[in-house]
Amino acid sequence: MSAPVTHRTAAEIGRTPLGPRPLPELGATREVPLPEVVTETLPTGLRVLAVHRPGVPLVELRLRVPFAGPSPLADAAYAAQAELLSSTLLTGTASRDRVAIDDALAAVGADLGVAVDPERLLVQGSGLAEGLPAVLEVLAEVLTGASYPEAELARERARLVERISVARAQPQTVAREALQRKRFGAHPIGLEMPTGEAVEAVSAEQVRALHGAGVVPRGSTLVLVGDIDPQAALAGVGKALGDWASAGTARELSPPPLPGPGPLELVHRPGSVQSQLRLTGPALQRDAEGYTAFQLANLVFGGYFSSRWMENIREDKGYTYGAHSGAEFVPGGAVLGVETDVASDVTAAALLETRYELGRMVAVPPTAEEISSARRYAIGSLLISLDSQGGLASTLAALDAAGLGVDWLRERPVRLEETTPEQVAEAALEYFAPERFTGVVVGDAEVVGARLRALGGVA
Amino acid sequence: MSELSLHRATLPNGLRVLVVPDPATPVVGVSVHVDVGFRSEPQGRTGFAHLFEHLMFQGSESLPKLEHFRLVQGAGGVFNGSTHQDYTDYFEVLPGAALERALFLEADRLRAPTLTEENLRNQVDVVKEEIRLNVLNRPYGGFPWILLPPVLYDTFPNAHNGYGDFSELEQATLDDAASFFDTFYAPGNALVTVHGDLGEHGVEGTLALVEKHFGDIPARPTPPRPSFAEPRPGTERREAVADAHAPLPALALGYRVPDPSTALDEYLAHALLASVLADGEAARLQRRLVHTDGLVTDVSASNGLMGGPLDARDPDTFTITAVHPGSVDPDRVLGAVDEELEKLAAEGPSAEELGRQSARWAAALHHEDDRVMYRMLGLGARELLYGRAEIAVELPERIAAVRPEQVRASAAALRDQGRAVLLVEPSTTDTEEPSQ
Numbered sequence: 037m038s039a040p041v042t043h044r045t046a047a048e049i050g051r052t053p054l055g056p057r058p059l060p061e062l063g064a065t066r067e068v069p070l071p072e073v074v075t076e077t078l079p080t081g082l083r084v085l086a087v088h089r090p091g092v093p094l095v096e097l098r099l100r101v102p103f104a105g106p107s108p109l110a111d112a113a114y115a116a117q118a119e120l121l122s123s124t125l126l127t128g129t130a131s132r133d134r135v136a137i138d139d140a141l142a143a144v145g146a147d148l149g150v151a152v153d154p155e156r157l158l159v160q161g162s163g164l165a166e167g168l169p170a171v172l173e174v175l176a177e178v179l180t181g182a183s184y185p186e187a188e189l190a191r192e193r194a195r196l197v198e199r200i201s202v203a204r205a206q207p208q209t210v211a212r213e214a215l216q217r218k219r220f221g222a223h224p225i226g227l228e229m230p231t232g233e234a235v236e237a238v239s240a241e242q243v244r245a246l247h248g249a250g251v252v253p254r255g256s257t258l259v260l261v262g263d264i265d266p267q268a269a270l271a272g273v274g275k276a277l278g279d280w281a282s283a284g285t286a287r288e289l290s291p292p293p294l295p296g297p298g299p300l301e302l303v304h305r306p307g308s309v310q311s312q313l314r315l316t317g318p319a320l321q322r323d324a325e326g327y328t329a330f331q332l333a334n335l336v337f338g339g340y341f342s343s344r345w346m347e348n349i350r351e352d353k354g355y356t357y358g359a360h361s362g363a364e365f366v367p368g369g370a371v372l373g374v375e376t377d378v379a380s381d382v383t384a385a386a387l388l389e390t391r392y393e394l395g396r397m398v399a400v401p402p403t404a405e406e407i408s409s410a411r412r413y414a415i416g417s418l419l420i421s422l423d424s425q426g427g428l429a430s431t432l433a434a435l436d437a438a439g440l441g442v443d444w445l446r447e448r449p450v451r452l453e454e455t456t457p458e459q460v461a462e463a464a465l466e467y468f469a470p471e472r473f474t475g476v477v478v479g480d481a482e483v484v485g486a487r488l489r490a491l492g493g494v495a
Numbered sequence: 496m497s498e499l500s501l502h503r504a505t506l507p508n509g510l511r512v513l514v515v516p517d518p519a520t521p522v523v524g525v526s527v528h529v530d531v532g533f534r535s536e537p538q539g540r541t542g543f544a545h546l547f548e549h550l551m552f553q554g555s556e557s558l559p560k561l562e563h564f565r566l567v568q569g570a571g572g573v574f575n576g577s578t579h580q581d582y583t584d585y586f587e588v589l590p591g592a593a594l595e596r597a598l599f600l601e602a603d604r605l606r607a608p609t610l611t612e613e614n615l616r617n618q619v620d621v622v623k624e625e626i627r628l629n630v631l632n633r634p635y636g637g638f639p640w641i642l643l644p645p646v647l648y649d650t651f652p653n654a655h656n657g658y659g660d661f662s663e664l665e666q667a668t669l670d671d672a673a674s675f676f677d678t679f680y681a682p683g684n685a686l687v688t689v690h691g692d693l694g695e696h697g698v699e700g701t702l703a704l705v706e707k708h709f710g711d712i713p714a715r716p717t718p719p720r721p722s723f724a725e726p727r728p729g730t731e732r733r734e735a736v737a738d739a740h741a742p743l744p745a746l747a748l749g750y751r752v753p754d755p756s757t758a759l760d761e762y763l764a765h766a767l768l769a770s771v772l773a774d775g776e777a778a779r780l781q782r783r784l785v786h787t788d789g790l791v792t793d794v795s796a797s798n799g800l801m802g803g804p805l806d807a808r809d810p811d812t813f814t815i816t817a818v819h820p821g822s823v824d825p826d827r828v829l830g831a832v833d834e835e836l837e838k839l840a841a842e843g844p845s846a847e848e849l850g851r852q853s854a855r856w857a858a859a860l861h862h863e864d865d866r867v868m869y870r871m872l873g874l875g876a877r878e879l880l881y882g883r884a885e886i887a888v889e890l891p892e893r894i895a896a897v898r899p900e901q902v903r904a905s906a907a908a909l910r911d912q913g914r915a916v917l918l919v920e921p922s923t924t925d926t927e928e929p930s931q
Contacts, residue, residue: 043677046610046669054711056557060599062570063592063694066521091519092861126776134786138776142851145858147775164858191786198792198820201742205634307739310624310632341574342565351561354620357628377628409569416571416590423522424865 068419068449073432073442074266076274080281081254084273085432086266089425095168095262095269096429099159099175100437102255103152104289110227115154116234120189121243121251122152123196125159127188129181134188137174144170154225155289155367156437157251162426165263172276179280182247189240197232204229207305207377207478211312214303214476215373219316223292225366253277255286257436261429291368294318298474299495300387302488304481311383311479313390315374317472319363322370322438328451329459330363330467335410336402336460337361337393337468338374340417342409345393349376355386365438372467374475383479384487387494397468401461411452418448501874501884502698504705508714509683512705513878514698515690517867523691524871525597526586527605528879530686531679532579532807533657534723542659543667545578546622547675551585552576553614556607560614563600570596573868578657580800580807582879588868591692595704601687602708605680610672619664626658634740638919639747639816640800646734647749647812647915652723681715688875688884691867723810727751728913737922743792746825747816748832749915752798753908754809756881763893764901765813766804768909769796770852771844771902772815772835777851779835784817790828791817808880813909825918833910840910843903856894 074086105114126148127134141148144167151158163171203209213229220226258277260269295316319334320327331339338345338361349355359376374394378386402410421427422445435444477488488494502514536543554560567574572589585604587597630636641656648654687709693701728751738745753761772780773796784791798804800812819828844852863869870887878884886893 043674046673049673049676050556050607050609052556052607057599057603059557059566060595062596063594065571065590065592066692069521092865094858094861094865135777135782139851142775142777142855145854147855147858162858162862164854164861191789194789195785195792198743198818202634202792202818205740205742207632308632310627340568342561342568347561350621351617354617355624357621357625377624377632379624379627409565412571413568414571416568416593417573419571419590420522420573420588420867423520423867426862426865 065415068415068422068445070422070442070446074270076270078253078274078278080278081285082277082280083257083436084270085257085259085436086264086269087261087428087432088264088266089261089428090263091425093165093263094162094425095165095260095264096162096425097148097160097171098259098429098433100257100433101157101251102155102286102288103157103250104155104287105224106287107224108290109222110224112227112231112234113237115227116230116238117242117246118152118157119230120193120196120235120238121246122150122157123192124184124189124243125150125178125182127192128183128185129177130183132177133185137178140170140174143167146171148175153228168260168264168269169272169276172272176276176280179251179277184240184243184247186240189243193235193238196235200229200232200235207308207310207312210303210305211314211476211478214301214478215314215316218301218474218476219295219371220292225289225292249284250287252282252284252286253280254282254284255288257433259429259433259436261432262425289367292366294369294371295474297472299493300474301476301495302481302485303476303478305478306480308380308478308480310377310379311477311484313376313378313383313387313475313477315390315473315475317372317467317474319370319372319467321365322444323440326459326463328455329463331414332407332410332452332455332460333397333402333463333468334361334363334372335413336406337397340410340413344396345390348393349378349386349389353385353389355379355382355389374473380480380483383477383484384491387477387488388491391470394468394470394473397464401464402457404457407457407460414452415449418445499888502702504702506682506706506710508710508712509681509717510709510712511686511878512702513686513688513874513884514693514701515688515874516693516698517691520691520867521591522588522867523591523594523597523689523693524586524588524867525594525601526584526688526871526875527601528686528688528875529583529680530581530684530720530879531583532581534580534652535679535721538651539663540667540671541655541663542622542657543671543675544583545657545659546618546664546667547672548576548578548583549618549622550610550614550672551604551608553618554609555604556609557603558600560609563604566596566600572597580657582876584872584875586868586872591694594689594694594696594701598704598708602712605682605685605709606712608676610669610676612669615667615669615672619667622664623661626661630658632740634738634742635745635919638745639749639814639917642736642919643747643749643812643814643915643917644800646732646917647728647751648725648810650723650725653725653810677715678718681717682709682712683714683717686875686879688871688878690871690874723808725810728915730913731916732913733916733918735918735920738919739922741919741921743818744821744825744921745816745818745919746828747814747917749917750813750909751912752811752813755805755811756808759886760893760897760901761905762798762804764897764905766798767849767852767856767894767897768839768902768905769798769813770856771839771848772796774852774855777848779839780815780832783831783835784828788831790823790831791819793818805877805880805886821921829916836906836910839903839906843899846899849897849899849902853895853897857891860891
């Protein structure tokens with residue numbers, strides 16, 4: 037090391053003649069600035085939300101099409117068709133091929149991506165604001181006339197099979213799939229990634245038929261946020277997407293059953309040097325009575341770095357790089373996820389500490405000081421997450437899908453301020469008691485199995 | 496968008512200060528960039544720069560362990576730190592009301608961090624979990640940023656694993672930490688950047704606050720900055736590594752590039768070459784490798800080892816990576832890449848092709864600038880590495896000014912030099928516990 041000949045000791049470095057200094061007070065916090073959202077429903081049933089949010093000369097776009105399958109049970113063939121549709125939506129129309137579509141977007145600095153999950157098809161992207169008409173023209177062209185050319189479909193089908201094999205080699209994917217099965221059983225919401233076999237069986241005809249039946253404006257929502265004039269943007273959407281029409285309505289996913297308590301399932305992944313702990317139980321949706329108390333209880337437990345669980349298993353024990361708990365919203369409800377990855381040799385110890393901290397939420401409810409910190413974090417992180425066009429667009433799109441508007445955001449600071457420690461203690465009792473949970477552990481069962489089972493509650 | 500104004504100062508102890516107000520946002524960011532990265536860590540202590548970054552979060556004279564996190568988050572803010580080849584950054588982004596608190600927190604640990612044996616052992620464990628998560632327990636771990644440099648480079652600073660070997664992390668001592676801090680974390684070796692909502696403080700008031708909190712850190716000698724220069728390889732160097740978790744083979748190509756501090760426009764032409772090769776459906780390698788020949792599942796290219804340009808001093812690395820089916824011989828992929836590079840070296844991209852890539856670059860740069868965090872880190876990193884935060888502001892214009900001839904020359908430069916070829920080969924003997 038190119039160190040000086042002498043350096044101070046660690047103890048000398050940590051002390052100054054003046055000693056510890058007083059912490060400066062915080063100044064006055066500005067309100068969360070929220071823009072006006074202009075909303076209109078086109079004759080075709082498409083809902084459009086437009087927001088003027090300057091800052092950078094861009095526009096963000098989110099098109100959400102509810103995209104549940106017809107079956108009340110998870111359907112491998114449907115999931116595979118939906119995935120392939122998503123991979124090939126932008127690969128051809130009567131007038132443009134894959135490269136021409138991308139060239140048209142790139143000319144105005146735009147990018148569009150398509151993703152699908154059991155609930156919805158999402159087309160999202162951004163581009164230079166002055167290029168919005170060009171982006172809407174491309175979007176309209178694929179929505180009304182995606183042709184799914186045979187050659188493109190064949191190539192994307194092969195790539196999709198390869199990508200699925202790569203994804204399934206990730207321990208986090210293995211854990212997610214096991215967790216969703218444990219949570220939702222055979223409900224379609226649990227099937228987030230199709231099998232390679234199901235993808236190989238999909239034909240272009242099936243994808244075209246699915247597009248005709250499912251990619252429809254009624255029930256869908258388009259969100260535009262950026263350096264735009266909302267009225268002009270709405271007019272532009274009406275003109276460009278006016279011909280995207282259909283008799284049917286986009287299909288919403290049915291509410292899944294929420295997970296009940298039960299033993300953790302141990303999933304064997306040979307050769308793992310880490311284990312994925314994934315616990316789950318019911319949670320509250322955003323507009324439910326008591327949601328804010330639940331939100332604060334969750335932050336105190338494991339929802340941010342300064343949480344009880346993180347401070348215990350990372351900063352005290354060194355079992356993990358990260359630990360996080362939080363709500364995932366599903367149709368009609370929400371589920372709580374309690375998730376961390378830990379070394380194989382401390383898997384049982386980490387589960388023990390996790391249960392201890394869950395139990396402590398009940399036995400020693402969050403203090404006024406813990407709640408105050410969580411409250412300020414909730415408000416501050418809202419401020420930060422909305423401080424970009426992309427963050428605002430994604431938040432508005434997610435809220436709209438849950439039937440909520442910008443007023444829900446506007447009320448957050450007040451709701452957080454008026455929630456009492458008693459309400460947070462009630463939420464902790466209701467949602468964090470250890471015996472309310474079920475879940476999965478993914479790891480090398482030969483290494484971690486014996487100790488986990490000896491702890492109990494692991495099947 | 497309002498024009499950014501950059502305000503600089505240097506405190507008597509040598510600490511550099513950059514203040515960039517943005518009244519349009521309600522949040523403010525504070526970052527400290529320290530001029531030491533993993534290329535500077537000593538032999539026998541691989542991973543130490545990153546481990547030390549973790550130790551800087553473990554408390555300081557005025558703040559017990561855990562208090563730093565609690566005070567940032569309790570003010571409604573977010574924080575992080577990261578270790579790069581040539582620098583280490585620490586930052587928080589918070590509501591503007593917390594500006595002085597953020598300066599206090601950063602000053603306290605730059606002045607007097609609490610380095611203890613207990614915290615060192617705890618963070619060695621945490622870092623090992625980070626490495627298990629990101630490298631050992633997943634497919635393509637450390638690909639290509641850990642795996643490619645030892646093929647392309649010969650010297651320890653450029654070639655070694657910046658995450659570190661477990662055995663060397665475990666041998667790290669408290670005295671190593673004290674020596675590292677005293678050497679590299681001298682105020683004259685660091686930059687403080689403040690960006691965003693300065694509230695009632697304004698630029699002058701903010702500079703005064705920086706002086707108030709950082710001003711009494713005693714000056715220490717600033718370490719000489721070593722050159723990491725080494726000769727370019729004259730030929731192709733090829734190595735293969737086994738990956739027990741990978742279902743498909745992968746390959747990475749590594750090339751040397753011009754020095755961004757002395758040849759910025761040539762360097763940026765290489766960044767545009769990466770885009771012409773791999774960004775978007777119309778890019779050369781997407782069309783050729785993914786669609787026309789069907790050789791690879793995915794391909795990407797980047798001027799910069801860690802995923803983007805202008806993040807390191809010389810020598811920096813241009814990478815091309817691809818994942819491909821086991822039935823495809825990697826030499827077929829390499830042959831196709833070489834043909835596409837030859838075409839570009841002979842004819843260059845068309846003006847329209849380059850124009851589309853420039854437009855996407857402009858939009859992507861604006862996109863980053865829309866978040867206080869990214870803009871602040873970009874300004875700070877360019878100020879520290881090249882002495883010119885203005886580079887971050889000028890990038891859209893400079894990217895737009897790159898001509899097809901310059902991209903052609905970049906492709907020719909890649910063809911005219913040796914290179915590294917790394918092959919990742921799936922192995923099925925995956926039941927051994929690595930290095931534990």
